[in-house]
Amino acid sequence: MLKSMTGYGKAVNEVKNKRITIEIKSLNSKQLDMSTRIPGFYKEKELPIRTRVSSVLNRGKVDFSMYIETLNGETGTIINTPVVLSYYEQLRNLAAQNNINEPEDYFATLLKLPESLKTEIQEIDEEEWNSIFLIIEDALQQLNAFRDQEGAVLAKDIEERVANMGEAELQDFNGSECYK
Helix, strand or coil: CCCCCCCCCCCEEEEEEEEEEEEEECCCCCCEEEEEECCHHHHHHHHHHHHHHHHHHHCCCEEECCCEEEEECCEEECCCCCHHHHHHHHHHHHHHHCCCCCCCCCCCHHCCCCEEEECCCCCCCHHHHHHHHHHHHHHHHHHHHHHHHHHHHHHHHHHHHHHHHHHHEEEEECCCEEEE
């Protein structure tokens, strides 16, 4: 069966209060040229992802994207209250000592300063990773189904063109029929 190198697969599922979306796109290329977009939290799993995708696709320009949407509103980033309060006191003292007007809204400035926000380091547990890996497998399966479908369309087109060539009358240089 003829298989196209152009394909698209997308799989979405929920894992531990997160909506995980995996998109894989492939285009024609002689070798495997893979780019990945993976959230920082999951970067440690990039090598197993690349290994699995390359074992299935072998060739082509491949774009792999993973998107995470938190469903319960919780994030891994929190305001570092002691740091923000320290910055606030320093800015107020600096303004008072130098006769500078204090801004009406400190928050916009304070939250942009280094270490005002901190991200809790979390580990990916095996159950979560196994669930994500199944979503990746689903996206790969969809991409391959797309490639099979495209391949069938290409095969039909080729067959029709070959049949048309066989039916075409070949004429010699004088325009008389020489083959039919």
